[in-house]
Amino acid sequence: MLRLTKKADYGLMALKYLAEHPDSVSVSAKDIADTYGIPAQLLAKVLQRLTKVGLLRSHAGMNGGYELSREARTISAFEVIHAIDGPLFITSCTKGSKSCDLEPNCTIKEPLARVNDSIAGVLKSISIHDMADYELPSGRGAEPHPLVSLTRT
């Protein structure tokens, strides 16, 4: 449980790909989809959403495609996930709205809101660059990720 949707996965993979190919001016959804073997049309939609939110810039037409609108280092995993999967709520009942119709008190959501924030914090602390940099076999860039090095049992 507690999974990201595949769309979010796809989105992260695509952004990572873009971060790893800064040379290419713009990459088409199909290129990325083919690279990873994921449904092109679905990925296209994901990228469209990311564009709409401003994380990507697109341009149509031949040799069109997408490019990061900001540096990979400044784009957090949280932003991507939020754009694709919507707001992050660990509990089934969200706090503000009327959604929690459980009788007197859905006594669980208050404490879990903290957990929620913690998770969001972790996600915010990871940038696309961090993810891309991660497994570059080459030398430099192997610096650890201080923000993520929590609680490894």
Add this chain to the structure above:
Amino acid sequence: MLRLTKKADYGLMALKYLAEHPDSVSVSAKDIADTYGIPAQLLAKVLQRLTKVGLLRSHAGMNGGYELSREARTISAFEVIHAIDGPLFITSCTKGSKSCDLEPNCTIKEPLARVNDSIAGVLKSISIHDMADYELPSGRGAEPHPLVSLTRT
């Protein structure tokens, strides 16, 4: 996104309830279900699973019901969620198994495994007692939760 299932919510609520009623020797699923207005049979199943896993002790028959098998302080939210919703994987493709059929490399899961661990850590750091203690209107027990006080923006 990134939601717990309702079953997990129900389970947490029920454990919290049990933690708040240590006086009662054992509480029936129906009692709890009625208190929170959740489907009794569904909650029953959740409690059965928690019993199977050893977090609860049950006893059938009149005035039967459930009780915590350990102190609330020693039961983590993680255990409950894991028992009900299964293992915690943030990525759609889990690392060890053959599940990631995305062509060459599902390049995303490695970095996200860290995030996964962080989240698990947060969940492990919260006990049922923490959750129960949380909103007791009475005086004592208002001590903060150092383990959870991460990254509140």
Add this chain to the structure above:
DNA sequence: TTGAACTGCGACAAAATCAGTCCTATACTG
């Protein structure tokens, strides 16, 4: 100026997961 290669959307279909119900069996109490 035509066509190929793109993005941008909306609607829809298929599949998977979740939530909830029903029914039966079993255990314990009095």
Add this chain to the structure above:
DNA sequence: CAGTATAGGACTGATTTTGTCGCAGTTCAA
């Protein structure tokens, strides 16, 4: 034995996720 519980399997309906189709608009280049 009657009544109240847990235990658990089977099944249905709702919801969400995943993926497809079709069409319109854009850009480029021959």
